[in-house]
Amino acid sequence: MSADPGNPNHDLEALKAQVQALNENERRLMDMVKVYAGLLIGMAALLVVFSWFASHKSYEQDKLTIQKALETANEQRYAAFNRELDGTLNTRLAAREQAMDRKIAELSQSLRAQAASLGGISSNSLAQQSEEVNRKILLMTELVENRNAHPFGLLYFDYAIRAANAKNFPVATEHFLAAAVAFARSRDESNLNICLARITQLGFPNMRADDFAARPLLEEKYNQLNDTLDKGNVNGKYTVALGDLRREFNEAKKRTKPR
Secondary structure, three states: OOOOOOOOOHHHHHHHHHHHHHHHHHHHHHHHHHHHHHHHHHHHHHHHHHHHHHHHHHHHHHHHHHHHHHHHHHHHHHHHHHHHHHHHHHHHHHHHHHHHHHHHHHHHHHHHHHHHHOOOOOHHHHHHHHHHHHHHHHHHHHHHHHHOHHHHHHHHHHHHHHHHHOOOHHHHHHHHHHHHHHHHHOOOHHHHHHHHHHHHHHHHHHOOHHHHHHOOHHHHHHHHHHHHHHHOOHHHOOHHHHHHHHHHHHHHHHOOOOO
16 A cells, blocks of 8 residues: 555654754753763873972972982081091190191200200200200201191190180180191191181180280280281281281280280
8 A cells, every 4th residue: 555645654754853863862862972082081181290299399399308308418428527537636736736746845954964064064055054054955856847737736726625625715716826837837827817716706705914924925926926926927918917906915914804
């Protein structure tokens, strides 16, 4: 039986409607897939950014921690090296100084013994010979210190620092004066200026007249330093230092009570 062309084909219309509905559903599904895909991509991007930020922050913290650890280790090694170097230097300088003191003492004793053994010499002549022997011994000591001025300066400076830390200012000042003389002779301007500052700012201001009476070498070392600076005062480079040194020395010599 053939279909009537004047009547609508309900089956065809129904199929078209179903196809159209399927297309709509497919379009909606694709839209949803695109939305979900966009959300997933956005979340992935956020996770990547967050992960990078967290790892970068952790990396910076780790780098700072490692840097601080290395700095601490280097400081400890440097301090240990300085302690070992100071110990070795002080030991060698002290041994050298003791050896020279022994040689000078032996020579002094030998010369005095020879002078005493001479017969037929008046007391005045013997006194003159004894004075001459003492003068030669002092010249020998000065010659040895001049040849090894810088090591002696370091040794005296170490003694001065230890005495200053113990608040023994007369002893510290005497060693600072001796160190300053040695540094001036060895032309170590940096350490010389440090010694001069310690003498005028720490040494003499904490001393009084009794200290000079108890330690005669203080004035002797001061005169040595004064003469050494006077000889080296080219173009007035020590004029200010000499003025400060003399002023503080004179005030300390007159002081009867500590500051």
